[in-house]
Amino acid sequence: MQGGNSSPCTVCGACCAYSDEWPRFTIEDDATLDRIPAEMVNDQLSGMRCDGVRCLALVGQIGVATSCAIYADRPEVCRACEPGDHACDMARERHGLPLLAR
Numbered sequence: 001m002q003g004g005n006s007s008p009c010t011v012c013g014a015c016c017a018y019s020d021e022w023p024r025f026t027i028e029d030d031a032t033l034d035r036i037p038a039e040m041v042n043d044q045l046s047g048m049r050c051d052g053v054r055c056l057a058l059v060g061q062i063g064v065a066t067s068c069a070i071y072a073d074r075p076e077v078c079r080a081c082e083p084g085d086h087a088c089d090m091a092r093e094r095h096g097l098p099l100l101a102r
């Protein structure tokens with residue numbers, strides 16, 4: 001998920017509700033991880049906690065209005081998912097949302 005008022009992510013959120021294995025931690029430093037509320041981190045401390053496939057940090061309704069509750073500290077994989085890339089396409093397709101023009 002990317003931010004900014006003009007970002008399609010603010011009316012999407014599909015990649016944040018795709019798989020409980022998606023929002024995992026990779027190269028984040030300890031200081032960043034420490035800023036993520038403990039209740040939003042999974043039991044293995046390996047990534048974000050999810051309710052089913054939906055990341056607990058996802059706020060709002062998918063395809064309508066969404067945001068990330070920990071946007072400034074979100075995992076690297078979340079930063080890497082950009083509107084219109086392959087991962088984005090997969091996630092939007094899963095949620096019945098139209099693919100974004102490249």
Ligand code: SF4
Binds near residue numbers: 001014083089092
């Ligand atoms: S699926 Fe694409 S458009 Fe939707 S939040 Fe993720 S990166 Fe943004």
Ligand code: SF4
Binds near residue numbers: 048059067068075
């Ligand atoms: S941490 Fe934020 S950007 Fe990453 S999956 Fe969760 S809601 Fe989406």
